[in-house]
Amino acid sequence: MRKGRFSESQIVQILAEYDAGAAPEELARRHGIHANTIRLWRSKYAGMSTSDLARLKQLEAECAQMQRIIARQTVKIDAMT
DSSP, rough: OOOOOOOOOHHHHHHHHHHTTTOOOHHHHHHTTHHHHHHHHHHHHTOOOOOHHHHHHHHHHHHHHHHHHHHHHHHHHHOOO
């Protein structure tokens, strides 16, 4: 998967500027992105802070680990039967 130019914390900062009243076209020009990108980011990261993003990443990692554990257990159970 392609890594974006902006980190999630940078995206949150740009969206904070947007919420403060900056026009999306102005922000897009200043940061070198398309105005629709700001709208897409807003739908994905609306209302999040940097600490929320860190917690989200942690929960996603925990969920992936649990899914791997469940998959291994399923394989073991299927092998026993």
